[in-house]
Amino acid sequence: MKHMTTLVSAFAAGSLLAATPVITEDSVTMTQDASTRTVTITYTLEDAPAIVTLDIQTNGVSIGCRHFQNLGGDVNMKVQPDTHTITWQPDVDWGCGPQRMTVKDVKAVVKAWACDA
Numbered sequence: 001m002k003h004m005t006t007l008v009s010a011f012a013a014g015s016l017l018a019a020t021p022v023i024t025e026d027s028v029t030m031t032q033d034a035s036t037r038t039v040t041i042t043y044t045l046e047d048a049p050a051i052v053t054l055d056i057q058t059n060g061v062s063i064g065c066r067h068f069q070n071l072g073g074d075v076n077m078k079v080q081p082d083t084h085t086i087t088w089q090p091d092v093d094w095g096c097g098p099q100r101m102t103v104k105d106v107k108a109v110v111k112a113w114a115c116d117a
Contacts (some may be wrong), residue, residue: 021050021081021112030108041086043110045079050112052079054086056094057107067094078115086110 027044045052054075056068070093074084086108 019048021048021114022046023050023052023110023112027083028108028110030106037089037091039088039090041073041088041108041110042083043086044083045081045112047081049078049080049115051077051115052084053111053113055109055111056088057109058105060107063094063106069093075110 023043023045028041029043030039030041032039041054043052052075054068054071056063068088068090070089072087075086
């Protein structure tokens with residue numbers, strides 16, 4: 001019985017120490033190519049694999065997922081810790097959006113979700 005209690009305690013401690021995936025806001029960058037208008041978003045995932053999602057916001061409010069459905073790169077899937085890239089063509093998805101975007105216009109919000117959440 002003592003052996004079983006020790007085993008259960010060790011498992012519980014290991015579960016508590018499991019790494020939580022993190023994307024720091026400082027690691028998220030967004031640029032737009034002047035000629036193609038393709039937006040490139042980079043982020044760094046740290047500590048553990050995760051399901052990564054993206055939201056595009058203007059004035060702190062989502063533009064709605066229908067305006068950023070055609071994404072490329074490491075998003076809406078499981079990714080490993082490292083620096084990753086997402087591409088988006090707002091001219092295709094967000095026709096009424098700004099022709100040239102700046103950080104004041106829109107913000108990329110990248111989130112990491114634990115694979116067991």
